[in-house]
Amino acid sequence: MLSRMIVELGPWSWWLLGLILLAAELLVPGVFLVWIGIAALITGALSLVLWEVSLWTWQIQLLLFAALAVISTLLGRRLLGTDRTTSDEPLLNQRAASLVGRTAVLAEPIAEGHGRVKLDDSYWLVQGPDLPAGTRVKVIAGNGRNLTVEKA
Structure with a gap:
């Protein structure tokens, strides 16, 4: 039934x-089918022009x-994919990165490169040189749940 409909519709x-x-x-949602739909419309436009040409087989049409579809999807992602707006809160969902530059006092000593510090109302795992508890440290990097510190 579907093949009969395609044959009867021809380039349409x-x-x-x-x-x-x-x-x-x-x-x-997602603005993805638009690009494939555009590829089908372009193929349809070419089919209207080339339908009677013997080289214009269904295999060529499908390859085209x-x-x-690939080209229009890549072009569409390039045109619409990048978010060029700048945020007034660039570190909003990057809690560890937002702590870089702050100083705190070690809650637990850094032993074998690992310890804990309290910043605001949270305890954070820290990495850095071995230091005793109560030492003032500065956060120099944030990576997920861990902070890298150095002596302040």
Whole structure:
């Protein structure tokens, strides 16, 4: 049934596929099906022009569609993928990185390169040179849940 419909529609089957993909983009978030739909519409436009050419087989059409889908997706990601807006809070969800430059007192000594420090209301695992508890340290780097410190 589907193959019969494609044969009867001829080059318009690509247009139909493109419109279905563009409509599906409304239901599926992510701006991905748009680029594949555009590739189908371009293939449909070429099919209208080249339908009677003997070289324009379904295999060539499918290869062209696949190539256009990849190219349009890559171009679309390049155009829309980068967020060029700057935030007034660049470290909002990077808690450890936001602590870089602060000083604190060691809650537990740094032994064999590992210890703990209390900053605000949280205890943080720290890495650095061996130092006794109560030493004032400065945070020089943050990596996930661990902070790297040096003697202040």
